[in-house]
Amino acid sequence: MRIKTLAITALALVGLAVPASAGAKTTLIGSGSVAAQPVLQALFKTYETQVNKNIKFTYTADGGNAGIKDVQNGTSQFAGQARTPLPSDAGTTYIKLYLDGLCIDVNPKNKLTNISIQNLHDIYRGILTSWSQIGGSGLETTIDPVGRDTNGGPYTFFLQSVLNNEPPASNVNALTADGLVVNAVKQDPNAIGYAGLAWQKKGLKPVKVEGKTCEAKNISVEPLKYPLSRYIFIVLPTENPSPAVQKFVDWARTSPLAGETINKAGGVAAFNKKK
Amino acid sequence: MEEEFQPEYGPRWSDQRVEWMLGALVLAMVALLLALIVTVFVNGWPSFAHNGLSWFGPGGNVDDQLSEISQSAETGAGYVYTFHAWPLIWSTILICGGAVVLSLFTALFISVFLIEFAPTWMSNILRPVVRFLASVPSVIYGLLGVLVLVPFIGNHLITEEQKSSVAGIISLTGYSLMAAVLILTVMIAPLMVSIFTDALASVKAGWLEGSLALGVNRWRTIWKIGVRAARPAIVAGTVLALARAIGESVMLAMISGSTAFAPNPADGLIFIYEPSRPLAPTIVKSIDQLSSPPAKATLFAIAAFLLFSAAMFSLVGWATRRAMSRYGAP
């Protein structure tokens, strides 16, 4: 029986060797923002297949703050981050990578088309509680505001740009993932929520904020067009950043191919040259 | 007896050696357990030390407290530890207690059914079904709950008047006590069913036959005699299910609602629609805060509380079973 078990184990291990394609590859380790993950993964894949076949990326989406800590103590070589730098991020350099927008969504049954930042602020602070208090929605029911929990980058961004750093009221449903927010808005006619640009698909109805639609051409921070536009940063350690990572960052920021990748993946290319 | 006979060409694995090896293994196990207990309590101690007994009490919004705790590490102005866990504890009591009570009820009926009343074709279907339900990953329960149960409750069961009556304080969507209790029941009932069926099956046949011979019908026989004789196992099953319930984190994180709100029974029917968050999901939701020391202490404090409760339940269960053991069933 022992020989049999050995044989089976050996076979299993050999079988595992198949996906492990050999080759002296350098692995670049990153972590951080969950919101940035889809676009970053798209960039990684394009880079690995079309630019430098000897590089392999791994990215652990443990949240922007955790990613910064990883870079600070050396566990990661780069981090994705969706908020602007804080004093506690000492020892790291923030580099703007691409643009992203936070869209405000309502259920298709809600006839609202435009909302002001002030109204958004009041809804999420619990001051306005019924759709009848907001013109244009065609509903008389209680508002169900949905948002992210404190771990999420979108939460921090929303807090800074809409709520003026006042915490949301207790009637805001704080969900753990953008997907949950999207799901809640899709299924509840009375819901209103915020989610990144990459999440907009059928079943959701993004509303204009201050008259500007949430779409790629309006996303711009300088000058500020769509009010809820923001930069997604890639964060490197200030001392001894890895040269391979720097090459990747330069490529991602300037190459037209990278620009296309970013746009297709749901971001908005900010600095890339057009072809 | 074995030690006396020691031929010169003695066996490679002498009994002494093996026994010592295994003894060492067992000690390692015990040491691991102790290490776990010590680690959890030591890491959670700062949070308890700063809050004292008010850690268990009410006061303030738990969400705000948690974000303050984690932000205090960022700003470097000194760690803040204030934390009043009562809403979380109350939510755990409601959700896990409710689920255990409901599933005790359900599991008793189902196991009585399986043992005594189900025709063979039915029990051949039901037994694998129960086993299957016990092994479905909690992620899938969470997923289905969010996609199916929560919208159902939110759109079809909660009325507009109920929502507006609490507008501004909490919003009644389907993420509620009711959804959490229902799904948790489905998750832990199979555990109980398997324990109860084993216990009922090993009740002495003579007792049941005697009761039938006296003219008591099957239903009452199995309930009054079988179930009663199986009481120690019922207690054991309940304790196990309770421990599993309070440890359930992922499914509850997806379902029960994300405000750390303490549902108020005085609200009447709305009570079951109110969102809340038990202890275990709180840990999962804040797990990325582990790198900031005060948050880490808080999370470990919660874990220590969970550990302590699980141990208490086991102890109570064991004591109850001791008291019941006069009734014979194992």
Added chain:
Amino acid sequence: MAQSTGDQHSTVEQQAELETGFPGGVVPPEQGNQPPTKAVEGSSTWSLIDRIGLAFCWFLGLLFCAIAAAIVIYLLIQGIQYLKLDQLTTPAASGFTEGETGGFSDAFIGTLILGVAVGLWHGLWVWLVEYGRPRPLARMTELTIEAIAGIPSIVLALFGTVIFTSTALGFLSRTSEGVVFGRSFFAASSMLALEALPLVVASTREGLNAIPRHVREASYAVGKTKAATTRRILLPTARPQIATGGMLGLGRIIGDTAIILVLLGATQNFAPVEGAPFPLDYLRGAGTSLTNFVYEASPTGNLNQPEKAYAAAFVLLMLVLALNAGTDLVHRRAKRVGTWSH
């Protein structure tokens, strides 16, 4: 179901009863060793309350069947249209639309690896049970195992984060510049093994206890040591129970999400540690498993690939069903062969 009643049987009768499973050792002819069906009392003579109770039983039974069916069918419908065979073999990759993203083979293999890693641990417990018996250490073991059974999985996960990030155990995961990453397959599987431990031990103990004393005594009488007896006679006989225990444990592990979320990290591909020999590099690296993938990719997660999530959930369910069916099979074979298993 045939239990001895209170009166004393002679040892011979007891033996016969044990060996055949019937009172007095009398095996009824034919019927393939099924106990004779008894005449059952119908419910028509009962009072109303009792009948309502019975109806309620039926209702609950059918309800549970319906729930199980609903789970399978829902995932089937959502997932089967998107489940293609190549998804099991191509690694996860990013993509622009869902059509272009790869499959989740990494996740699938991750689940299997966990199973293997855990299996290594269980060899130990098997020995443990048989030997622990005559000593007071046994009491402590039992208490410990019961205690471990009661620990919530999230607490185990938290404990894992502490010990696996210590430098002493750094060899079990990736280390970069002196900071231990702490998340790896080894870490996750160790904690998972702890979680499955009580199940495996309970089954093994049952299996070993069901072997009657005379087998052991005969072995000692012939001059075998305890070790040899255990290894060559008792364990092979108890193999069905051990297998059952292993499968129960594996089932419990596959279903556990908390530990995997915390200790295996949020990467969707394998992230082997370079420089380490195969397969250690994979086991030391981070990665994902099916449950993690479902959590992340589902509409409620962060990856926004719901169709893949359903397909993955469906595969997971099939795995679970297969595991259950396997356990059933082993159990039934043991019964039919007529060993000492009940």
